[in-house]
Each structure stands twice: as structure tokens, then as C-alpha cells.
Amino acid sequence: MDHADRGPWDDAPRGLGLVLDEERGSLPYALVHGEALVACAAWALGESGVDLVDASVGWAAIAESGEDLVLHDALCPMTPPDFIASCLEQARATGRPVVGVRPVTDTVKVVDGGLVGDTLDRDSLLAVASPLVVPAVVVAGLARRPAADLARAVADLAAAGHPVLTVTAPPEGRRVSSLEDVRLLGALTTTQG
16 A cells, blocks of 8 residues: 555554444345445445454453444444544544534423423534444443443443543434435435536
8 A cells, every 4th residue: 555545544553343233123234325324334434444343253352452442333324434533533532432423403302291391402412423432441441342322332431430522423424213314315425426
């Protein structure tokens, strides 16, 4: 490889990456731009400079590797590789977990005792997207792999004394929850040529 073709992350330790597709039904296998969402997510991880790890690798081996861990949601398939790499760099620089988030655009109401109450201020809310990067120093102290649900994993890390930094993911890094979302993401990420 010519040195001019190398990304800024090529000289750093690569880190380990897992594409999360469990507990997501069949949606990770829907197609965007002719590829399964899970394949797009795996490609983005590889392009970010992270070494992909098969989901069958045991937690003990990952924890003992001394590597940072990048968890990438298959339902955020078009997350740009450079965003994933920048989250990894920030986790390494701070020693804290880092998660990609998107602003909340839906109206959110408080429900108390079965009654609909006040509307929450959207500006104070974030939606967990992808990736979640857990630095090696934190990985080494975890008894088990973080939850496959990244919002739950973030909450678990925070509860265990590991405050998580949030970084705004680009629009193409949004999480899909339906085939209609996949169609919209496909339209958002179609390049004009």
C-alpha cells in the first residue's frame, strides 16, 4: 500500500469490531443499494481500520486482547467509516466510551399512571445510533460483553461508573427501524453522478 493511500488511523492499533445483528429480526438482511444492511455495516467497520471479529468469539478472548472494542449496529448500515474512526480516536484519547447519537425529531410525551402528560423538550433528548466504542482499559474491566442494544449498553456502562461521551452522528448514520426507513436511507445516501 502506498503511504499516500493510508488513512489517519492506519498507524494506530486497529481495535476489534463487532457488527450487532442479533435481537433485530430480519431487518439487518434487508437491502440498501443492493447490499444487506449487515454487509454494509461490516464494510464500514473494515474501512474504518477496525479488525472484524466473529460474534462467536468468546468475551474472555476479547477482554484479554488488550484492544479497543467497536460495537456497530447493523441497523445503522450507512455510518461513514471516517465517523467510526473518529469515535475510536476520541475513545482512545479520553479513555472513555464514545457513542454516536442523533437528535430526536419525534414529539415525546410523559406518561404517568396511564395518563398522557407534558411534552419533553426534544433539545434535551438524544437517540443512540452507532458506533459504541469501548476503550481497552474499560473492556478489560467488564465481566461480560456489552448488551446488543446499544442504548442499554450505554446505560449499563454509565451505571458501572464509565460515563459515555456522545458524538453527533451524520444524517447517513441514522438507525433504521422499518423497510420504509431503509428506503429513505437509500434515497439519502444515493450519490448523484
